[in-house]
Each structure stands twice: as C-alpha cells, then as structure tokens.
Amino acid sequence: MNHFNATLVVFYESQKYFFKHIYKEHPISFISFFVLSMLSAGIPAILILLNKNTIDTITKLGTDSSYYKYALSLLLLNFVLQYCEAFIRTIEKYLLSRMAQTVNFVLKKMMLSKLIYMPLEEYENNRFFDRINLANSAISGNGIKVIGSIIGVLRNLISLISVFVILLTIHWTMPIALFLSTLPGIILIFIVKLKNYKMAVSTSAVSRELEFTDSLFINKSSIKELKLFGLGPYLIGRWSILYKQIQKKNLDVEFWEAKTQVLAVLFLQLASLGVSVLLVIQITQNNLTIGDYVALLGSVVTVQAIFSSIGGNLGSIFETAIFNEALIEILNYQEKGHADKKALTYEIEKIQKIELKNISFSYPSNKQKVLDDLSLTFNKGEKVSIVGYNGSGKTTLIKCLSGLYEVTDGSIYVNGIDTRSIKKENYFSFISAIFQDFFKYKFSIRDNIGFGDLKKREDDSHIYRLLKHVNLYDKVNSLDHLLETYLTREMPDGEDLSGGEWQKIAIARGFMKDADLIILDEPTAAMDPVSELEIFRIFNELSKDKTSITISHRLGPTKYADRIVVMDKGKIVEEGNYEELMLRKGLYYEMYISQLSWYQDTNIDEVTYGK
Numbered sequence: 352m353n354h355f356n357a358t359l360v361v362f363y364e365s366q367k368y369f370f371k372h373i374y375k376e377h378p379i380s381f382i383s384f385f386v387l388s389m390l391s392a393g394i395p396a397i398l399i400l401l402n403k404n405t406i407d408t409i410t411k412l413g414t415d416s417s418y419y420k421y422a423l424s425l426l427l428l429n430f431v432l433q434y435c436e437a438f439i440r441t442i443e444k445y446l447l448s449r450m451a452q453t454v455n456f457v458l459k460k461m462m463l464s465k466l467i468y469m470p471l472e473e474y475e476n477n478r479f480f481d482r483i484n485l486a487n488s489a490i491s492g493n494g495i496k497v498i499g500s501i502i503g504v505l506r507n508l509i510s511l512i513s514v515f516v517i518l519l520t521i522h523w524t525m526p527i528a529l530f531l532s533t534l535p536g537i538i539l540i541f542i543v544k545l546k547n548y549k550m551a552v553s554t555s556a557v558s559r560e561l562e563f564t565d566s567l568f569i570n571k572s573s574i575k576e577l578k579l580f581g582l583g584p585y586l587i588g589r590w591s592i593l594y595k596q597i598q599k600k601n602l603d604v605e606f607w608e609a610k611t612q613v614l615a616v617l618f619l620q621l622a623s624l625g626v627s628v629l630l631v632i633q634i635t636q637n638n639l640t641i642g643d644y645v646a647l648l649g650s651v652v653t654v655q656a657i658f659s660s661i662g663g664n665l666g667s668i669f670e671t672a673i674f675n676e677a678l679i680e681i682l683n684y685q686e687k688g689h690a691d692k693k694a695l696t697y698e699i700e701k702i703q704k705i706e707l708k709n710i711s712f713s714y715p716s717n718k719q720k721v722l723d724d725l726s727l728t729f730n731k732g733e734k735v736s737i738v739g740y741n742g743s744g745k746t747t748l749i750k751c752l753s754g755l756y757e758v759t760d761g762s763i764y765v766n767g768i769d770t771r772s773i774k775k776e777n778y779f780s781f782i783s784a785i786f787q788d789f790f791k792y793k794f795s796i797r798d799n800i801g802f803g804d805l806k807k808r809e810d811d812s813h814i815y816r817l818l819k820h821v822n823l824y825d826k827v828n829s830l831d832h833l834l835e836t837y838l839t840r841e842m843p844d845g846e847d848l849s850g851g852e853w854q855k856i857a858i859a860r861g862f863m864k865d866a867d868l869i870i871l872d873e874p875t876a877a878m879d880p881v882s883e884l885e886i887f888r889i890f891n892e893l894s895k896d897k898t899s900i901t902i903s904h905r906l907g908p909t910k911y912a913d914r915i916v917v918m919d920k921g922k923i924v925e926e927g928n929y930e931e932l933m934l935r936k937g938l939y940y941e942m943y944i945s946q947l948s949w950y951q952d953t954n955i956d957e958v959t960y961g962k
C-alpha cells in the first residue's frame with residue numbers, strides 16, 4: 352500500500368511537470384487533442400446503434416423496396432463516422448507526438464541543467480547511474496504518453512458507459528459478462544508493467560557493463576588493445592554471458608506473460624460464448640431482431656477493445672509513474688546549500704589566499720581517508736609544486752581545493768571565507784585546471800580550446816596566440832578548416848592528434864581563462880623533453896602574476912617553485928623550497944636522487960635493480 356501511495360505521489364508530481372510544460376508550449380494542440388478525444392468518445396456507441404438499424408433495414412428490403420434510400424443513407428453515415436474516427440485518431444497521434452517531442456526536449460534540458468550541479472561524489476555511486484538511466488527512459492520512452500493515456504482513459508470510459516447503456520436496454524447480464532471477461536486482461540497488463548520495471552532496475556548495472564563491453568569494439572583507443580592483446584574472443588565471451596543474462600530475464604517475463612495471457616484469453620472466449628448463448632436464447636424468445644443480434648455481437652468486440660485499451664492506458668500510466676520516480680528525483684535535486692539560500696550568499700572578487708585547515712577526505716565508495724588532517728596555505732602569486740608517490744592523494748587534494756569535492760572534515764577558506772558559503776560558479780570562475788585525465792572533446796579545435804573561456808570562444812587572435820605558445824600554430828594553420836577542424840576522424844575532414852598534441856590543446860584550454868589560480872595536474876606526461884621544457888617556460892610566463900599549483904612526477908621543474916609540498920599517504924610530509932628540501936634529505940631528496948640516477952649511468956643499476 353505504501354508503495355502504491357508513493358507511486359501516486361510521484362505520478363502526481365510528474366504530471367504537474369508534464370502538464371505545465373505541455374500547456375505552456377502547445378496550448379492549442381493540447382486543447383484540440385482533448386476536444387477531439389471527447390468528440391470521438393461517442394462514436395462506438397453510435398456505430399453499434401447504426402449497425403443494428405442498418406441490418407434491420409436491409410432485412411426489410413426483400414419485402415419493401417421503399418427502405419432502399421434509407422438503407423443507403425445509413426450505410427453512408429456508417430462510412431462517414433468510421434472515416435471520422437480514423438481521421439481523428441491520426442490527428443490525435445500527430446498532436447501527441449508534437450507535444451511529446453517538445454516536452455521531452457524541455458525535460459531533457461532540465462535534467463542536463465540539474466546534472467551539471469550534481470556533486471562529483473554522486474558520480475561515484477552506481478545507484479546514481481541507475482537513476483539517470485531510468486530518468487532517460489521516462490523522458491524518451493513514455494514521459495508524455497501518459498497525458499494521452501489519461502485522456503484515453505477518459506474517452507474510453509465515456510465510450511464504455513454509452514455502449515453499456517445500449518447493452519443494458521437489451522439484457523442486464525451482458526455488461527457484467529463483458530466486464531468480467533476483460534478483467535483478467537487488465538490485471539495482467541498491470542503486473543507485466545510492474546515486472547518490466549523491476550527487471551529494468553535489476554538489470555541496469557548488467558546493461559551498463561554490456562553497453563561498455565559493446566563500445567570497446569567501436570572505440571579506436573580500445574580496439575588497438577583488443578587487437579594487440581588478443582582480447583577479442585575473450586571479450587565477446589564476456590559480452591555473450593552478459594547478453595544472455597539480460598536475455599534470460601527478458602524471456603522469463605515474456606514466458607510468464609504468455610502463460611497468463613493464455614488464461615486471460617480463455618476467460619475472454621468463455622465470456623464471448625456466454626454472451627452469444629444469451630443472444631440465441633433471446634432470439635428464440637423473439638425478444639431480439641437480427642439487427643440486435645449482429646449489433647450485440649459487434650458490441651462484444653467493441654467493449655473488449657475498449658477494456659483492453661483502458662488496461663493499456665492504465666498500465667502505461669502506472670509504468671510511467673514508476674519510471675518517473677527517478678526523473679522527479681533528479682529534477683527536484685537541490686544543490687546543497689541552495690535549499691538554504693542564505694548559506695551561499697558570498698561572492699568573491701579575486702582569490703588572494705587559500706587556506707586548507709585540517710581537511711580530510713574519503714571517497715564515498717571507500718571509507719579510507721585519502722586526505723588525512725591536512726593543513727596548507729597558498730598565498731597570492733605563489734608557485735607551488737605538489738609531489739609524491741602514486742596514490743598519495745595529490746589529485747584528490749586538487750579536486751577538493753578547486754571545489755569539485757566537498758571535504759569530509761575540516762574547512763577550506765578563501766580570503767578568510769569558508770568555501771562552503773561561496774557560490775560555486777563564482778568560485779569556479781577564478782580557477783583554471785588541466786587535469787591529467789583532461790577530456791578530449793570530439794568537437795572542433797575552436798571548441799576544444801574555447802571551452803576554457805566561452806566569452807573568448809570567437810576570439811581567433813587569442814586562440815591563435817595560445818596555439819603559438821603551445822607550438823601548434825603551424826599544425827593548425829596547415830589544416831583546411833583551421834580552427835573549425837573536428838578533432839576526431841569520426842567527422843568529415845576530422846583530424847587526429849598525437850597524445851602530446853592533445854596535451855598541448857588541453858594546456859591551451861587551461862590558459863584560455865584568465866584565472867587567479869592555475870592548476871596543472873601532471874600536464875606534461877605525454878610530451879617530448881623539449882616540449883616539456885617549453886611548456887614549463889610558457890606556464891611560468893603566463894602565470895607570472897597568478898597563484899599556480901603544479902603536480903608533476905618529473906622533479907626537475909620543481910626546482911623553480913617557490914614552495915614544494917611533498918605528500919605521502921594523504922598527509923603533507925615535507926614543505927619548503929628546493930634547497931631546503933635537498934638539505935633535509937627526506938622523501939623529496941630520495942625521489943629526486945632516484946630520478947637523477949636515470950641520467951647518471953653509474954647509479955642506474957644500483958637505484959633501479961639494487962645492484
């Protein structure tokens with residue numbers, strides 16, 4: 352019962368969204384759809400009456416030819432009504448599709464605008480991906496259809512009542528027999544819809560893995576590894592297992608549906624038989640004419656069709672309601688603090704100083720502390736390098752500092768203000784970052800660089816200046832479509848870049864924005880040594896008056912940093928400039944010497960192989 356109530360609430364909530372947007376976007380279409388549906392509601396009952404009269408008139412034609420014209424006009428009326436009904440159905444379908452497309456567009460847009468504000472932590476949670484999949488089904492699958500279904504139920508009820516009134520005048524048992532015969536079918540539709548939903552929920556994680564495995568065969572980066580490591584047959588095997596898992600669940604539902612359907616059809620046929628027997632008895636008692644008989648048999652089919660349509664409509668309403676639960680959850684999402692507007696009143700004008708005070712952080716999927724009671728200050732204009740072994744928490748620190756993750760404990764202050772009370776967009780506007788897993792947009796060069804600062808996306812001279820800085824000017828200039836060249840071979844005249852060139856593009860994107868704080872997380876991993884030096888030179892030049900943080904495993908360039916922060920297991924273990932840290936002979940010194948040994952033949956064997 353609780354589940355039913357919850358479903359009703361979600362249904363009501365989602366309909367508010369749908370109605371609001373349909374009415375706002377297409378008032379005329381909506382009203383026309385409603386009026387046409389109501390107009391067509393009486394047609395089945397009229398057709399039954401008309402059929403009865405037509406047949407009675409035709410049977411009289413043999414003895415009295417004066418009925419000829421009357422019979423013809425009845426046939427004509429029958430034709431006109433049937434045609435009108437078909438015509439109305441076509442118009443309704445078009446109107447519904449028109450409204451559906453707009454509403455789907457509006458809802459999808461609303462959902463995307465909500466997703467951009469979702470905290471990154473949500474993306475660590477598999478339930479979140481399930482919700483998104485279900486919400487997408489609610490939008491593209493059948494979001495709007497429910498409006499058509501509600502109106503459909505209303506129309507069908509009117510049709511049903513009018514047909515029942517006609518049936519009642521013939522014999523009182525007939526409406527009851529018809530109702531009972533179609534009831535199992537309606538219940539079946541409901542249960543099938545519920546089973547489908549449960550199946551969609553239970554298979555969504557498997558479906559995602561299936562989708563991912565599938566995509567490995569059409570992705571250029573993965574296909575290389577598939578070929579080289581001979582992964583094809585193995586992955587096809589894994590894909591088959593996942594496919595069969597989903598197929599089995601689908602077939603189980605279908606088999607169950609078929610079994611129940613057989614039973615429902617039996618009920619239906621028994622009821623039809625009962626009605627026919629009743630009619631025959633009535634005819635033998637001279638209570639019915641042939642017209643009554645034919646019309647009544649026709650009405651059996653009509654009523655069954657109406658009932659099954661109501662069942663379909665109600666089932667679709669029910670299914671939509673349960674799928675919409677996920678959609679409503681996303682659309683109703685409130686950014687933390689947005690609910691309490693006062694909490695996010697601060698807007699800063701510049702980043703002067705950032706202080707991390709006793710911060711700790713754990714990823715939602717793992718309780719272990721990745722950052723552990725860490726305190727650090729970044730002063731305006733300072734150039735700080737963060738170093739440490741893999742997994743020491745450098746990238747996580749950057750993600751917390753830049754506001755992408757909320758720290759679990761402690762606080763981050765900017766100009767003395769707790770970042771929790773600063774508007775996120777305002778804070779983001781002063782920060783630029785190039786992450787080690789920067790994104791390669793399958794869009795144009797202009798987009799790939801211009802996305803760093805949309806206000807300057809059309810500023811060709813600014814983009815070309817950056818391209819010169821990152822040594823890509825000549826390359827871009829030699830392309831037929833210059834800045835409009837797509838960076839993917841999947842598009843006509845698209846271009847492919849090397850790993851290092853992509854990195855340069857990402858760096859240009861990072862510098863596109865005139866940020867107060869620039870973060871470079873392992874920015875030069877795929878670069879040749881000359882380009883690497885070049886990038887650090889450009890970086891130092893461009894970030895002269897800014898605060899900068901770099902994370903790099905190559906320790907050479909850290910020599911020039913104002914301060915080096917050494918991290919280990921989520922803690923800061925050393926802090927100071929190059930000279931200080933070398934004198935301390937701690938972790939930094941150890942890492943530095945071990946890197947240096949690569950370039951000093953005498954030490955390589957000793958450091959690397961312990962010889």
Ligand SMILES: Nc1ncnc2c1ncn2[C@@H]1O[C@H](COP(=O)(O)OP(=O)(O)OP(=O)(O)O)[C@@H](O)[C@H]1O
Pocket residue numbers: 475714716717721739740741742743744745746747748
């Ligand atoms: N999304 C995540 N969910 C759970 N754990 C994560 C996630 N991202 C990173 N971690 C874990 O957090 C720890 C620190 O990762 P982080 O990427 O911050 O280290 P890092 O110092 O930047 O490493 P690297 O030098 O290899 O880039 C690692 O143990 C990693 O497994």
